[in-house]
C-alpha cells in the first residue's frame with residue numbers, strides 16, 4: 001500500500017468535515033509517512049462556496065498546515081497544496097497560489113467558474129472542452145499530477161467513441177508532460193451509476209479509461225481524496241479499486257518527492 005497521500009481536503013471547501021488535526025492523526029494511524037493537504041483552491045472570481053474555500057479562509061488554511069507541520073514533524077511529513085481547475089484566463093492567479101504551497105494537483109471540475117461542472121455537463125460536445133483544458137493544463141507545467149482524470153464519467157451514462165478519443169488526447173498530453181495520473185480511492189462515495197450496456201459502475205476508477213492509460217508511458221499514484229479524516233484509514237478502498245483494475249498493470253509511484261514540482 002502507498003505510504004503517502006497528496007489528496008486531502010479540509011472543512012473549508014464547504015463539503016468536507018473534521019478538524020485539520022484529525023486528518024493528521026488519521027494519517028499517522030494509517031502509517032502514512034507523507035500527508036499533503038490539497039483543498040479546493042480559492043478563486044478570486046468564485047461566488048459559490050460549496051465547491052471550494054473562500055479566499056478569506058486561505059491564510060488560516062496555510063497557517064494551520066504550517067503549525068501542524070511543526071507539531072507533528074517527528075511523526076509525519078506534512079505538505080501544503082491545492083486541488084485546482086485550469087482556467088486559461090486565471091493562470092497568473094494560479095501561479096500565485098502555487099507560490100504559496102508545496103504543490104498543485106489538477107482537478108478539472110469546471111470549464112467555467114460556478115456555472116458548469118463536468119459532472120453535470122458532459123455530453124459529447126462538453127467532452128471536447130474537457131480534453132482541450134486538460135491539454136492546456138498539462139502543457140502549463142504547473143501541476144504535480146492529474147486527480148481523477150476520468151471525472152467526466154461521473155455524470156455520464158455511456159462510454160462511447162468520443163470518450164475513447166478524449167481519453168487518448170488526455171493520455172498523449174499527460175505522457176508528453178510526464179504528468180502522473182491519480183487512481184482515485186473515493187469514487188465510490190457517489191455510489192453505483194448505470195452505464196447502459198456496461199452495467200452498474202462507480203464513476204471512477206472507470207475500467208475502460210484505465211485500459212487506455214495502460215497503453216501509455218504514464219506513472220500512476222493513488223489518492224484518497226479524503227473529505228473526512230476516517231477515509232485515510234480505510235484500506236478496503238485499495239482492494240475495491242484493484243478489483244476494478246485487476247488485469248491492468250501500471251507503474252506506481254513510490255516516492256512522492258519524485259513527482260512534486
Ligand SMILES: [Zn+2]
Nearest residue numbers: 009013015227
Ligand atoms: Zn471535494
Ligand SMILES: [Zn+2]
Nearest residue numbers: 007083107225
Ligand atoms: Zn479532491
